[in-house]
Amino acid sequence: MIKFQFTFAVCLLALGTSVALGQNIQGSAHDFSNDNWNTTGQICIVCHTPHNADATVTNAPLWNHATTTATFTTYNSATMQATTGQPDASAKLCLSCHDGTIAVDNYGSQSGGSHFISGGPRIGTDLGNDHPISFTYNSSLASQDGGLHDPSTTNSGLGGTIAEDMLIGGKMQCASCHDVHNGSGFAYLLRKSNAGSALCLTCHDK
Amino acid sequence: MRRIFFLLLFLQTITAAAQSIVDTPHNLSANGPGSIHAGSETEICIFCHTPHNSSPCAPLWNRNNPGQNYILYQSSTIEAAPGQPDGASILCLSCHDGTIALGAVVSRDHLIEFSGGITVLPTGHANLGSDLSDDHPVSFIYNTSLAAADGELTDPATLNGPVQLDGQKVQCTACHNPHNNIYGNFLVASTHYSDLCMFCHQKNGWNGSLHRVSSASWNGSGNDPWPKSTYQTVAENGCENCHQPHGAGGAERIMRHLPEENNCLDCHAGNVAAKNIQSDLNKSYRHDVFAYTHIHDPEENAVSDIRHVECTDCHNPHVANGTDASAPVASGAIEGVKGVNSQGSAISAIQYEFEICYRCHADSPEKPGGHTSRQFYQTNVRLEFNAGNPSFHPVEASGKNGDVPSLISPLNEASIIYCTDCHASNNSSANGPHGSVYSPILKFRYETADYTSESYQAYELCYQCHDRNTIVNNQSTNFANVVHRKHIVDLQTPCNVCHDPHGVQGSSTNQSHLINFDTSVVSKSTGRQGKLEFIDSGSFTGQCYLYCHGRNHNPKRYI
Amino acid sequence: MKKQPFFYGLCVLLLFVRLSFGQNMLSTAHDFSNADWNIHGQTCRVCHIPQDLDTVESNMPLWNRAVSSASYSIYTSSTLDATPGQPDGPSKLCLSCHDGTLAVDCFGDRSGGLYIINGQSCIGADLRDDHPISFVYNSSLASKDGGLYDPAITNSGLGGTIADDLLIDGKMQCTSCHEIHNMTGAAKLLRKPNIGSALCLTCHNK
Numbered sequence: 027m028i029k030f031q032f033t034f035a036v037c038l039l040a041l042g043t044s045v046a047l048g049q050n051i052q053g054s055a056h057d058f059s060n061d062n063w064n065t066t067g068q069i070c071i072v073c074h075t076p077h078n079a080d081a082t083v084t085n086a087p088l089w090n091h092a093t094t095t096a097t098f099t100t101y102n103s104a105t106m107q108a109t110t111g112q113p114d115a116s117a118k119l120c121l122s123c124h125d126g127t128i129a130v131d132n133y134g135s136q137s138g139g140s141h142f143i144s145g146g147p148r149i150g151t152d153l154g155n156d157h158p159i160s161f162t163y164n165s166s167l168a169s170q171d172g173g174l175h176d177p178s179t180t181n182s183g184l185g186g187t188i189a190e191d192m193l194i195g196g197k198m199q200c201a202s203c204h205d206v207h208n209g210s211g212f213a214y215l216l217r218k219s220n221a222g223s224a225l226c227l228t229c230h231d232k
Numbered sequence: 233m234r235r236i237f238f239l240l241l242f243l244q245t246i247t248a249a250a251q252s253i254v255d256t257p258h259n260l261s262a263n264g265p266g267s268i269h270a271g272s273e274t275e276i277c278i279f280c281h282t283p284h285n286s287s288p289c290a291p292l293w294n295r296n297n298p299g300q301n302y303i304l305y306q307s308s309t310i311e312a313a314p315g316q317p318d319g320a321s322i323l324c325l326s327c328h329d330g331t332i333a334l335g336a337v338v339s340r341d342h343l344i345e346f347s348g349g350i351t352v353l354p355t356g357h358a359n360l361g362s363d364l365s366d367d368h369p370v371s372f373i374y375n376t377s378l379a380a381a382d383g384e385l386t387d388p389a390t391l392n393g394p395v396q397l398d399g400q401k402v403q404c405t406a407c408h409n410p411h412n413n414i415y416g417n418f419l420v421a422s423t424h425y426s427d428l429c430m431f432c433h434q435k436n437g438w439n440g441s442l443h444r445v446s447s448a449s450w451n452g453s454g455n456d457p458w459p460k461s462t463y464q465t466v467a468e469n470g471c472e473n474c475h476q477p478h479g480a481g482g483a484e485r486i487m488r489h490l491p492e493e494n495n496c497l498d499c500h501a502g503n504v505a506a507k508n509i510q511s512d513l514n515k516s517y518r519h520d521v522f523a524y525t526h527i528h529d530p531e532e533n534a535v536s537d538i539r540h541v542e543c544t545d546c547h548n549p550h551v552a553n554g555t556d557a558s559a560p561v562a563s564g565a566i567e568g569v570k571g572v573n574s575q576g577s578a579i580s581a582i583q584y585e586f587e588i589c590y591r592c593h594a595d596s597p598e599k600p601g602g603h604t605s606r607q608f609y610q611t612n613v614r615l616e617f618n619a620g621n622p623s624f625h626p627v628e629a630s631g632k633n634g635d636v637p638s639l640i641s642p643l644n645e646a647s648i649i650y651c652t653d654c655h656a657s658n659n660s661s662a663n664g665p666h667g668s669v670y671s672p673i674l675k676f677r678y679e680t681a682d683y684t685s686e687s688y689q690a691y692e693l694c695y696q697c698h699d700r701n702t703i704v705n706n707q708s709t710n711f712a713n714v715v716h717r718k719h720i721v722d723l724q725t726p727c728n729v730c731h732d733p734h735g736v737q738g739s740s741t742n743q744s745h746l747i748n749f750d751t752s753v754v755s756k757s758t759g760r761q762g763k764l765e766f767i768d769s770g771s772f773t774g775q776c777y778l779y780c781h782g783r784n785h786n787p788k789r790y791i
Numbered sequence: 792m793k794k795q796p797f798f799y800g801l802c803v804l805l806l807f808v809r810l811s812f813g814q815n816m817l818s819t820a821h822d823f824s825n826a827d828w829n830i831h832g833q834t835c836r837v838c839h840i841p842q843d844l845d846t847v848e849s850n851m852p853l854w855n856r857a858v859s860s861a862s863y864s865i866y867t868s869s870t871l872d873a874t875p876g877q878p879d880g881p882s883k884l885c886l887s888c889h890d891g892t893l894a895v896d897c898f899g900d901r902s903g904g905l906y907i908i909n910g911q912s913c914i915g916a917d918l919r920d921d922h923p924i925s926f927v928y929n930s931s932l933a934s935k936d937g938g939l940y941d942p943a944i945t946n947s948g949l950g951g952t953i954a955d956d957l958l959i960d961g962k963m964q965c966t967s968c969h970e971i972h973n974m975t976g977a978a979k980l981l982r983k984p985n986i987g988s989a990l991c992l993t994c995h996n997k
Contacts, residue, residue: 051997052987059987069988070995076922076968077914085869088922103290104399115869149284157283157292173411195869203283207997209938222254222261223276230277232253232411 049211055147056206056215063131063141072133073119073206085115085195092132094122096151101158107171108161108198117159120200124149163198163229164189175231182228183218192217192228256413260334262347268354270335271345280323280410282339288323294337295326300362302329305369307484308531311381312372312402320403321370324410330359357479366483374402374432386432394420395431406432407477424463426470433471437551437568442466443473446505454503466504473499474549484526492528492542493521496549509543509666512657517674518667519546534570534578536591539598545569546588546664559648560584560627565663574628576614586627589651590614603672604680604728607749607764608736616734622743624735627651633745635771637706638698654678654693654733680728682753682781686721694727711772715790723781729753744768755779757786819973820912820980828896828906837898838884855899858883861892861916866923872936873926873963882924885965889914928963928994929954940996947993948983957982957993 051057051069058064058072075090083093098121100110113121122128126148129139142148149156161167168174177188184191192202200206203225204215212219220226253259253276257266260279264270270279282294302325304314317325326332333351335344343351353359360367372378374397379385388397395406407428408418415421421428430438438444446466450457463469472488474495480486482495489495493513502508513521524540532538536545543549551568562569562585571587573579576595582588593599594614602611610616619629630646639645651665656675658668665673676692684690688700695703704721706712719725727733732748747766756764757777765777767787775787817824817834824834840855863886865875878886888895891913894904907913914921926932933939942953949956957967968990969980977984985991 050992052992067986068991070991070997071988074991077920078911079920081917081920087868087870088866088920101289101292105291146285154289155284155286155292207938207995209997221274222263223278226277226281227252227254232277 049208051207054208054211054215056208058130061141063139072130075134083118086119089119090133091119091122092128092137094118094125094128096121096125096127098125099152099154101154101156106158108158108163108167110158110161112160113153114160115197115199116194116201117199120204120206121149125151127151157203159197159199159202161198162196163193164196173231174229177229180228183224188229198229253411253413256411256418258410258413258418260346268334268350269347271347273335273344278337278339279327279334279344282337285338287338291323293323293326294339295323296332296336296338297322298326298329298331298362300325300329300331303363303365305365305367305483305486307369308529309485310369312369312374312378314369314372317364317371318403319371319398319401320405321398324404324408325360327353328358328360329362330355331362360478366478366480366486368407368477368486370401370403370406372402373400375400384433384435386434388432391431393431395428396420402432423470423472425468426472429471435550437548437553440553441549441551442553442564443549444470448499448504448506450504452503454501455498457498457504466499482526485530491522491525492544496543496547507660507662509662512660512662512666512668515657515667515669517669517671519665519673534572534580534591535576535594536596536598539592539596541592545591559650559653560586562587563663572614574614574618584628585650585652586617604732605751606732607751607754608732608738608743610734610737613734615737616732618735618737621735621737622740623746625649625654625733625746632740636698638702640697640699643697649697653697678728680726680750682726682729683724684726685724691720691727709772710791725753725781729780741768742766749778753780758784759786761786815972815974821971821973823895826895826906828904837895840899854884856884856887857893857897857902859887859890859892859916861886861890863890864917864919866919866921871923873923873928873932875923875926878918878925880925880959880962880964881966882964885969885971886914890916892916922968924962924964924967926963927961928958929961938996939994942994945993948989953994963994 057069059067059069064072071090073091074088076088079088079090080086080093081089083089086093098113100112102110123130123143124147126143128142130141130143131139133139153159163174163177165176165178168176175188177193180188182188182191189196192198194201203217205217206215208215210216210218216225218225218228226232255265257264257268259265259276260269261274261276262270262272263274264276278294280294281292283292286292286294287296302317304316327334330353333343334353335346335351337344364370374385374388376387376389379387388400391397397403398405405420407420409420410418412418412420415423415428419428421431423429425444443466448466449464457473458469461469461472466473474488475486476488477486481488482490482492487495488498497510497513499505500507501510512518519541521542524542527538527540528542528545530544546566546569548566548568553564553567555564555567557563562582566582566585566588569582569588570591571579571582571584572590572594573584573587574590576590579587590613594612599611602609615621617624617627621632623632625631626648627650628648630648634645636645639647643649652663652675654675655665655673656663656668657666657673658670658675660666668674670677670693674693676696677689678693679690686704688695691700702712704712704717707717719730720727729750731746733746736743736746736748742765745766745768749764749766751764754764755778756762757779761777763777765787766774767776768774769789773789773791775789776785777787778785822834823829823837824832829837836855838855839853841853863877865877887893888908889912891908893907895906895908896904918924928939928942930941930943933941940953942958945953947953947956954961957963959966966982968982970977970982971980973980975981975983981990983990983993991997
């Protein structure tokens with residue numbers, strides 16, 4: 027019995043370690059406080075403002091950045107059961123820099139910025155070659171697809187279920203994989219380590 | 233109770249794990265279980281997929297198109313039109329054609345290093361190369377009209393099991409699920425009893441065939457018929473007794489071996505099937521299946537126009553079964569084979585056994601010659617056995633002679649016999665004319681040389697049906713005494729000298745009783761009215777004009 | 792008038808505070824002593840009076856202003872775990888100028904003022920584009936959100952914990968970020984400078 031308790035304690039410890047948040051946005055790829063185009067020297071302000079936020083974008087927390095109006099080409103596949111639409115909610119916020127149509131420095135009252143994202147981080151407006159986003163991922167989809175775990179019952183490895191930890195409004199979004207604030211400190215601002223493709227296999231039952 | 237609970241938990245874990253790519257050879261990460269894996273890369277999905285900037289887009293592919301010009305599968309019997317690999321297949325080939333390094337992924341600007349210095353997929357069964365002619369065809373449209381044209385394919389509209397099309401096409405993914413290896417070889421269903429194959433292939437007659445149901449297993453001698461299989465019986469191995477979906481030795485129709493007969497002799501050599509056909513086929517006089525390779529074609533004309541013989545000329549391995557039959561009806565062993573009927577017309581499936589023989593031994597320009605020089609020389613056996621002839625052995629119909637006292641019961645004058653009652657392997661448990669020590673593939677000894685000393689053994693073939701005692705020892709009638717005993721025993725003349733065993737065209741006066749002289753022994757009578765002729769004068773009476781053994785019959789009557 | 796000495800005492804205290812912190816509200820955005828609408832020419836009186844005249848709201852330090860009766864639109868977000876209600880406590884006092892419904896010069900017994908706040912300083916009655924306020928921020932919220940520091944144990948950088956220094960009755964209010972008397976001298980009357988978004992990141996674990 028003592029042994030059992032010990033094992034249990036080790037498990038809890040391991041769980042605690044895996045969800046520990048050891049990093050933050052400071053010094054991450056999203057910390058623009060030292061970029062020459064950011065005259066404020068602040069971090070949050072490129073995306074957020076405490077006042078006069080753009081509340082016209084849904085699910086945009088105190089949004090302070092120009093928002094993309096691009097029409098996106100969405101991912102399509104014969105083997106995909108999910109129904110994707112135009113990027114919505116927080117995905118649209120990510121794309122407001124990452125689609126390359128809006129300057130990174132178009133935040134606050136500034137417009138006419140000249141710093142556009144480039145290289146690998148530039149997703150573009152063609153999302154056909156990117157993992158689908160902005161689709162409802164629920165038990166029914168998992169059952170229909172057969173290659174996805176049930177988000178309402180499957181542990182995300184982040185403390186709760188996939189639905190609780192990784193979906194936003196029941197949808198898969200950019201933020202399902204990426205922690206824009208770098209809470210975990212993994213490469214590519216991933217929500218969790220992808221060693222052993224652990225992030226992919228959180229949802230994909232392959 | 234708690235112990236059982238943990239056991240169940242453990243089992244559940246195993247089951248779940250077995251269905252994950254993580255535990256398959258497709259886990260190419262450094263921690264992968266296969267012999268081929270990366271040196272240090274721990275990501276698994278990355279070797280095929282990327283979440284961004286994929287190419288092609290779906291399914292988020294992370295590898296380049298090999299850009300090869302593939303040699304495609306070809307077959308005379310295929311109705312489908314395979315094109316250059318596309319869809320999912322070209323994705324698979326980005327590793328499995330062996331041209332692109334396993335570690336070459338789009339999302340990395342450097343090659344992911346593999347352990348052991350491996351770059352491309354090593355040579356082996358998983359490396360298909362760019363010659364796909366020996367692999368099951370892929371990248372072809374499989375629709376209802378294809379199924380109808382083929383006649384032995386499931387209507388794809390009803391494909392609702394594990395086999396799924398990629399759009400309208402059959403691709404590698406119809407049979408393989410690269411993420412799941414519970415059936416081995418990443419198959420989507422078990423090949424046990426060829427379950428997988430039969431989702432699409434509905435071969436006529438297969439469900440009733442012996443190859444479908446036989447529980448015969450390898451007795452350990454000779455070759456292992458199933459070197460790549462763990463299944464123990466013919467039925468369990470199903471299609472793969474003969475077919476090999478990848479790297480087939482006989483590319484066309486993905487046969488395991490190019491020499492057609494080898495596909496059969498893997499099992500019919502005394503090692504699996506009860507009857508050893510190979511030993512018959514090794515005898516001096518045989519249907520020489522070894523002599524021809526890649527000449528037989530299932531699409532060939534029923535009337536054979538290029539001389540050859542293969543097992544499948546006489547047997548349909550998808551249909552062959554153990555059904556018994558009585559002459560002239562074809563038995564199950566040769567059911568479902570094409571043939572030529574008594575009118576000389578091609579038929580797709582024989583009803584009578586002789587219809588197979590007529591493919592090559594009747595109207596074929598390539599038919600073999602006769603073995604005896606006859607007064608009326610005929611090598612078209614269909615014409616010889618024609619029921620309208622004045623005499624013939626009763627192969628197509630009952631014989632013309634209503635009084636044949638030599639017949640051994642249960643044979644009688646109304647009986648019909650098979651070609652294979654005479655032409656068959658000697659001393660064999662198999663019925664067919666596979667091979668014999670007696671020419672021309674005779675079941676028993678049948679001497680044809682002049683001056684053969686009569687014995688049961690010398691004419692054992694004839695004496696199977698015609699009682700020797702009645703033929704040569706019955707001295708009760710003048711005919712028996714003077715004609716048969718005198719010629720066969722005293723003058724040592726073989727049956728074959730006077731009788732043509734197949735049949736003779738002509739008149740009921742001159743060509744009855746299969747009389748058609750061997751002209752190497754018998755010649756025209758000499759003197760006035762010199763001729764070679766038999767005249768039937770009624771029951772057991774007649775006369776002959778001939779010269780034989782130094783004697784002149786001009787004519788010689790017997791009453 | 793007996794509270795008058797206390798009022799002057801308060802001014803003395805503020806002077807003392809100035810000596811300590813190096814700043815006070817004189818000559819800052821909240822010093823209206825020279826505004827033409829301020830007939831008294833006093834600084835504090837725009838908000839405070841020695842007599843406790845208005846007892847409608849709690850936490851009203853000798854309040855000398857009408858309090859807005861506006862109904863506010865409250866910030867919402869799918870990622871928000873807090874439950875902000877109508878503004879209360881000190882926030883309500885701030886909004887009695889900053890919601891733009893009452894004239895700045897409506898203090899004391901004056902009514903029908905003319906000077907309405909405008910520009911960036913006018914928050915308006917629509918608070919949906921503003922950082923949420925008037926919500927309880929405690930350990931439980933921090934744990935539920937995952938992106939907030941535990942206020943009970945996290946150092947505010949101002950001497951004590953977040954709860955000690957920045958919360959009012961356990962709630963996040965306008966005054967959690969803003970020091971209306973400008974004792975720190977930080978821009979926008981912030982409680983502490985926001986260089987590198989230091990103020991934001993005091994609470995936000997991003």
